[in-house]
Structure formats: C-alpha cells, structure tokens
Amino acid sequence: MNLQTERLILRPWQESDAEALYKYAQNHNIGPAAGWPPHTSIENSREIIKTVLSAPNTYAIVMKETEEAIGSIGIMTLRSEVYSANMANDECEIGFWIGEPFWGQGLIPEAVNELLRHIFEDLGQTAVWCGYFEGNTKSQRVQEKCGFTYSHTEYDRAVPLINDFRTEHFTKITLQDWIAQKNAGLRPNDAVTQ
Template sequence: MLHTPRLIMRPWRDSDAPSLYRYASDDRVGPIAGWPVHDSPAYSLEVIQTVFARPEVYAVARKEDDMAIGMAGLLIGQDSNFEIADDEAEVAYWIGVPYWGQGLIPEAVGELMRHGFEDLRMRALWCGYFADNLQSAKAQAKCGFRHHHTEENKFNPFLNDYRTEHISRIGKEEWQALRG
C-alpha cells in the first residue's frame, strides 16, 4: 500500500465493484481515457479481477473511508501500452468526476513516481494522454512529465477507434532535480 496526505493506494478488492461502477459508468471518465463506460457492477467486477489484477495497479481510495474513487498504476516494461525498456514504466490513472479539480491525481501520481523511482528503481516513467484530454495533460505537467512525442492515428483496441496520443516522459534524474 502507498499513502499520501489524503489517499490510500491499495490493491483492488472484489468489494470495490459498486464504487468502481459508480465512477466508471460516467461517460465523462472512460472514453476520454480510452476505455468503455462500465455498463454494470458485474462488468466492473470483471475489470477488477482481470485488468486491475496486476502488480502495481492500485485503487485510489479516500483515507477517511477507504472508498475507491479512481485508479493509479505502473505498467512496467512489456505491460505498458508503449514500447519501453524493462526498467521503465507507464503511469496510468483516472479518478471519478466528483473528485476532478482537487489535485488528487497529481497527489497519487506523485507518490506512484516516488515508489517507481525509489522502491522499484525505474530509470524512467512514461505517461500518455489523448488529444482531447486536457485535464490529463495538466496533471502530467504538474507532476513534471515533459512531452516526448506524439503518435497520430494510433489504434485504441478498447474503443475500436483511432486517436492522437501525446506521450510524456520523466527520467529519474529529472525527477530527483524537481524534488530538490
């Protein structure tokens, strides 16, 4: 488990399915991040048991009640959606609409970055956002990620469409310099 001032990042549990469904059934969340709207609590449970059942993929939960309100994770090496080295990871995240604009994702991603660089000894972290996801672009910039390249007409198998994706990166040395 990872902790921040307001959040706990912990493994997903089957009992999180109703909460996941509550936030992932909002059509403002999944499609902008590249995945389908959840259509039932059963589908949310299936996602927990398959997609989220990976090492380093965490439920982002509120400290006061341990309720899952989003996801943050590290997709290491071959698990990434990008072609990266085994000592690099992709940072993936999302949060429910009621929690947008509160700085919770930069808080969670900041702790995930610390974990990735210090505990897992990653050399670099990567992050992507689709062209119309300005909230994600802002969150990445707040965390110190810098634009690396853009991929146009990239196929997204989750929604069976093509998108423009902006890919950002931060190396361990850059991260250390930002921390002072």
C-alpha cells in the same frame, strides 16, 4: 503493498470495490477519454477488477476519510499485457483516472507523485512514461504538474477497447529530472503554476 499520501491510500483492488468502481466508471466522461468503455453494471465492474485491475502494480485510489475507491492508478512495464510507450527495460509507464466528483481537488497529482516516488526509490526505474489522447487536457495538465515533459506524438493509434483511432501525446520524467525537482525543494506538481 499499500502506498499512502496525506489524503489517499493506494492499495490493490478488491472485489468488494465493485460497487464504488461502477459508481464512477459508468460515467461517459471518464472511460472514453482514457480509451476504455464505460462500465455497464456492478457485475461488469467486478469482472474488470478480476481480469484487468488485478494486474500487478495496479492500485485503487482510496479516500482515507471515507475508505471508498474513487479511481485507479497503475504501473505498466514491458512485462505487462498493456502498455503504450516505447520504453526500455528499466522504464515504465503509468496510467490513471479519478471519478468526476473528485476532479480539480489535486488528488490525482497527489497519487501520481507518490507513485513516482515508489517507482524511482523502491522499484529502481530510470524513467516513467505517460500518455494522453488529443483533447484530454485534464490528463495533460496532471502530467505537466507532476514534472513530465513532452516527448512525442503518435497519430492514428488504434484504441481497440473503444474501436477507435486517436492521436496520443507521450510525456516522460527521468530519474534525474525527478531528483533535480526534489533537490530544488519543489514537489513535482509545484514546478508548473496552476
């Protein structure tokens, strides 16, 4: 199933996206901030599409204008292999990243807001969690813009993909908060000024 916004299509990853994925995921400013190592080759990216990004509810963020995959966004539930938040059965967690040339254009908040709509309206979840590692202010800012509020901090969390331990901050948005923002006439990312 594809989701769409004004500028983006969120669709399942395809092996043909490997070159675009490598183009952005090899950047050392992307993966380590999110807890995964930079990609080392197009073949490495193709393998990650097959083994990781093929998970259910994992989407390539595709620019409508160019049809190029420029990032990734996904939903993790208790049935997923990977998730960080301590969530209930009717809650989920999201994660995201976007290629550095696209930073600061509001594309990730646009993708997150559409994913939140899908999660609450189509999937019937009651809350969505998100997290960011200490120092990842870009991810923190996206979460704040999209209406997530701080929940708690966990220290010395293992980050096995990069063999590290980090402090992770968790945020959350409930269905009630999302509806309240919607009813107030605010898009979630308008709730916090830029």
